[in-house]
Amino acid sequence: MTLQLVQVNFKAGDDSALGRFWAEALGWGISSEAPGVTNLEPVGFDWPDPAAVCVDLVRVPNPETVKYRVHLELATASEAHHAELVERLKGLGATSADEVQGAAVPWTVMADPEGNMFSVLEPRELYRDTGPIGAVVVECADPRAMVRFWGEAIDWAVHELTDDRALLRSVKGVGPYLEFRRTPDDEVTWNRVHLDVMSNPVSDQAKEVARLEGLGATRADVGQGDVSWVVLADPEGNEFCVLGRG
Template identity: 75%
Template sequence: MALRLVQVNFKARDDSALGRFWAEALGWGTDSEAPGVTNLEPAGFDWPDPTAVCVDLVTVPDPESVKDRVHLDLATASAAHQAELVARLKDLGATPADVGQGDVPWTVLADPEGNVFCVLEPREVYRDTGPIAAVVVDCADPRAMARFWGEAMDWTLHELTDDRAVMRAPEGVGPYLEFLRTPAERTWWNRVHLDLLPYVVSDKEAEVDRLRGLGATDLDVGQGDVPWTCLADPEGNEFCVLGRSTDEASA
């Protein structure tokens, strides 16, 4: 049994407007499976595919205005590309953000709804990831998170220290999933979460039971009767296990 990371889900005040921003940021196309849902993926993409982790934006009544523990790092190919991308994103409505990063070679921005993300300086490790270099999760214990997520998914562990755990799809394509040690205690729901899909969709309930055995807990975020299951990892980060093999918006 196995799961794969297929998309990052943003809670939004306006999925269409925020979707337009991120579509321009990533150079991806937009679609909508239902009112209040915007789906982003590369042109010609056949979901799901490990070459990209897609983005879903879902309108909710009052998405919290808090620091999220999940954010995107965007890749660049050169210093000129980084400068051009930052300038273009600001023109699209991004604003500089100070999260205590100090003097660093990457640029921290917030999208039009306040979700923080980073535009990285060129790094060789991200040369083939596509526009999203990494999905980054702040955590208290990267080693513990690597144990849970390493069992939850079939992704390969590339790096493990007390401060950082790095995983990538076993095919060696697409973005990385990174867990970074941070001192802050989590006391809120995330506006951004991960969506996982079983390789065999009919195995969803068995996969959910397996995740509970690994330390995941059930969540009620008002999702109602839906084909996906909302869970939290051992540090309380929400994620969803999808229940069908086409894009679906999770709560």
């Protein structure tokens, strides 16, 4: 098994502006591999590396029509850090979205300048060494079923598995967690974010795509045209990309 989760992909109306927000939010560097594409990663980072799941922002004409069930949760080191980060994010253009959460909770739900939901977590020992992104969360109907697919799909270990939540992390014990969280259909918050995975070596892309299809993935057409990546959907219909050589 050679697949790794390498980045989270945002569809954006303005990739440059949204990229500046997330670069400031995460304290990461910003670059661009092509017009309409903004790349974020830790300063000095040698991509790809499981120590961080990076962020790519891709400009699309109408991002509101692309919907995925993925969001980021940011880690904090203390109550003071939590409060400071929330205020700093508001100063960068984020808005409060606590009404989405409903009941009072210790974390803060927010939306970035284009409306993508994310959470700023209260201090948690589990996320003390993850970096600024504590978890990449995928809302789903059945965490156990998702782990049966994703636990085989990528080279990450299962750290927790219940009917309501599953946690995976790189086998190297670094970087953020990938969380599958049971969410009733009427409580799902749709946004415009999906996962990108990549084979190592990249030349194994076709082999890995075939393996994923054997695990239950299906081909997906989102209007990508002739590109170096392959768009698939997991067993619950969440699209993701298997990157190739550009």
